[in-house]
Structure formats: structure tokens, C-alpha cells
Amino acid sequence: MDDRSSDPAAVDLIAVVGATGTGKSEFALAIAEQLARSGRAAEIVNADAMQLYRGMDIGTAKLSVAERRGVPHHQLDVLDVTDEASVATYQGDARVDVERITGSGAVALLVGGSGLYVSSVLFDLAFPGTDxxxxxxxxxxxxxxxxxxxxxxxxxxxxxxxxxxxxxxxxxxxxxxxxxxRSEVVTPSLPSAPRAWRPARILHLHRERTGLVASLHERAARMFDRGLVDEVAALRDHGLEQGKTARAAIGYAQALDVLHGRATRDDAVEATAVATRKYARRQVSWFKRYADAEVLDVTGTDLAGLREAARRIVP
Missing domain, CATH: 1.10.20.140 (Histone, subunit A)
Structure with missing residues (x-):
């Protein structure tokens, strides 16, 4: 990978990555606010594949407009649940956002845990079209x-x-x-030494596994408490079950099982927690390959702690 400067003023693209439940959204907002205090504007580009979908809010932990605290967000709510997400399309669209943000003199914050989507922006990866x-x-x-x-x-x-x-x-x-x-074979995976698309600073949030596992079960229960089944019932009216990508999202597939009578609410919570833990393991493995990332241990860190960590990142 190309060298990246540790001086935040030297780069205008900062990626905040990590497994589900590590606090990426809050940390990115804290960085944006800290940058604002130093006189630099910042905008966030989403890199969570499921947050691309309109109406998929509770199960993806998507921030509401109020929760975004005035920081512009991009690549949220750009797909219908009947659409199939495409990393190739996302790569082009997200890079346009990054170039527009940085071209205006602001800092682009690429935030998310979908490893291939993050990598598609950060590195020179080619993706074949569909047939x-x-x-x-x-x-x-x-x-x-x-x-x-x-x-x-x-x-x-x-x-x-x-x-x-x-x-x-x-x-x-x-x-x-x-x-x-197809003849133009391009495997959508991360090479051992990917070439950077442009200079970037990568911040990898890490939580110790024992604490993360417990928080992920609480997260699953909280999603159902907040009305995930009702959200999924409403999305069925918009074609959720006809979509190939959205209907398989963690939490949404399990909520559909509840609506179809195939599982109880408690069964769905447990199945969601198990699926999330497996996904988190894959995320950890993926982001470990970002050799030049700055790993920030946020184990046991609350919101105040994340904000303090942001102040250390952007003095």
C-alpha cells in the first residue's frame, strides 16, 4: 500500500472502518465536529451496503437526519429494496462524492463496515459488470x-x-x-498489496471480542424492541421479498421468518445475534489486511470516550 501521512491536514480522505458495533458512526461524527472546530468542513460517505436502501433503518442502525447533527451524509437511501446492490456502481458513485467533497476543500469521511465497498473506494480494484x-x-x-x-x-x-x-x-x-x-475474469477480493486510489488515512476501530459479542446480542434485541418486525412488514409492501440483496440482510431475513410464522421473536433475536457475530468475524479478518491502518482500541469506550479519541485524532 502507499504511505499515508499521520497528519490529518495532509489528507482529505479519512476512512473509519471496523466491525459492526464498534461505534463507527459516532466516531466519524466526532471527527467531523472536531475538524469543524479547526476550521475544516467534513462530509460523510456511507460505506455500509445495507444502508444504501431506503426504509432499511432500524436493522442497519442508520442515523436519522437529526442524529447526523448537521453533517452532510451521502450514499444513504439511494436504492429501493427491489434493487440489487452493485459494488461496481457504488464505487463510481462514492468516488464522485469523494471528489466533489474534497474539491470543495472539505474532508471526505468514508464510514462503514462493508469491506468490499470500503475497499472499492480506497484501492484500485476493478469489478466486472453483470450478464x-x-x-x-x-x-x-x-x-x-x-x-x-x-x-x-x-x-x-x-x-x-x-x-x-x-x-x-x-x-x-x-x-x-x-x-x-466470463473471459474478463476479475475476482472481487482484496489483493495482498492493493494500490491506493488516492492518499487516505484509515482508522480501524477495534473492540475486544468478548465485549463485542455481548454488545451484538444486545444490539439484536434492541433492533426488535424498536420495531424491526414492523419495519420489515412495511417494506414487504414495497417489494422487499422480491429483492435479492435487501431481503437477505441480517435482521431482515430473521424478521421475515417472524412474519411468516417460521420463528418466534426470541428465535429471531438469537438468529440475528448469531449471524451478526459471524459477520463481525469476517469484518475483522477483512480489515486486518489494511496494513497501514491505524488500529484504535475502543474496548469499553462509551460515546464520551469516542469523542475524546476523535480529539486525539484531530487535535
Whole structure:
């Protein structure tokens, strides 16, 4: 990776990354406010794939307009739940936001835990387009023949992709095979030494696993207490179950099980907590590969502590 300066005045792109439940949103707001005190404006560019969706608020912990405290946010509420999220599209749109923000003299804060989405902005990664006909054929084969046949075909075409793909996730398996089946093969993963798109400072928030696991279960219960099932019921009227990406989001899939009578509320909370813990492990593994990131241990840190940490980052 390219060298990045530790002087906040030397860069106009700062990434705040980390696993779910580490306090990225609050920390980014604190940095924006601290920058404002030093005379620099800042705007936030979302890098959480599920926060791209309109109406998916409770289950994604999306900040309300009031909670954004006057700091402009971008790449929120840009997709309908029937749309399929595309990292290639996001890369282009988010970079346009970054260039507009920095071109105005402000600092762009890239904030989120979706590793590939964050990386698509920070690094020179290329993503192949989609082939609707091939995708439809692979979906039919998956439905008729099961995942095993597709996994074996992927293994023959791209062993590395086959080893890394979640075979239980039809969308990811089909996408991996779609990519491998085309001549311009580009594997959507992070190279061992990615080249930076432009100078950036990366702040990686880390919480000790024991405390993080407990907080993630509390987070899952809180989402259901705040009305996640009702939110999902409303989104069904807007086609949630016809969408390929949104309906599989953690919390939303489990809430759909409640609405269909396949699970109780307590079952759904536990299933959401388990899925979130697994996702957090993948996030930790992904961001560990950011060799030049500054790792900030926020274990046991409350909101006041996050604000104090921001003051140390931006004196």
C-alpha cells in the first residue's frame, strides 16, 4: 500500500472502518465536529451496503437526519429494496462524492463496515459488470440442481474463488460463478498489496471480542424492541421479498421468518445475534489486511470516550 501521512491536514480522505458495533458512526461524527472546530468542513460517505436502501433503518442502525447533527451524509437511501446492490456502481458513485467533497476543500469521511465497498473506494480494484442472461441461467440451475453442481464448476474455473465463497449463500455463489465464467475474469477480493486510489488515512476501530459479542446480542434485541418486525412488514409492501440483496440482510431475513410464522421473536433475536457475530468475524479478518491502518482500541469506550479519541485524532 502507499504511505499515508499521520497528519490529518495532509489528507482529505479519512476512512473509519471496523466491525459492526464498534461505534463507527459516532466516531466519524466526532471527527467531523472536531475538524469543524479547526476550521475544516467534513462530509460523510456511507460505506455500509445495507444502508444504501431506503426504509432499511432500524436493522442497519442508520442515523436519522437529526442524529447526523448537521453533517452532510451521502450514499444513504439511494436504492429501493427491489434493487440489487452493485459494488461496481457504488464505487463510481462514492468516488464522485469523494471528489466533489474534497474539491470543495472539505474532508471526505468514508464510514462503514462493508469491506468490499470500503475497499472499492480506497484501492484500485476493478469489478466486472453483470450478464443478466448468464445470471438468470445460473439461478435456474441452482434452483433445479442445487449448489453442488455450481460449486464444482466454479472450482474448475477459479479454485481460489471456490475456496473463498460462502457456498450456502446462493447470491454470492452465483455471482462468483458468473464472474469466473466470463473471459474478463476479475475476482472481487482484496489483493495482498492493493494500490491506493488516492492518499487516505484509515482508522480501524477495534473492540475486544468478548465485549463485542455481548454488545451484538444486545444490539439484536434492541433492533426488535424498536420495531424491526414492523419495519420489515412495511417494506414487504414495497417489494422487499422480491429483492435479492435487501431481503437477505441480517435482521431482515430473521424478521421475515417472524412474519411468516417460521420463528418466534426470541428465535429471531438469537438468529440475528448469531449471524451478526459471524459477520463481525469476517469484518475483522477483512480489515486486518489494511496494513497501514491505524488500529484504535475502543474496548469499553462509551460515546464520551469516542469523542475524546476523535480529539486525539484531530487535535
Amino acid at each position: 443478466p442472461e448468464l445470471r438468470a441461467r445460473l439461478e435456474r440451475e441452482h434452483a433445479e440442481l442445487g449448489p453442488g453442481v455450481l460449486v464444482e464448476r466454479l472450482r474448475a474455473l477459479d479454485p481460489a474463488a471456490a475456496a473463498g465463497v460462502d457456498q450456502r449463500n446462493p447470491r454470492r455463489l452465483i455471482r462468483a460463478l458468473e464472474i469466473a465464467s
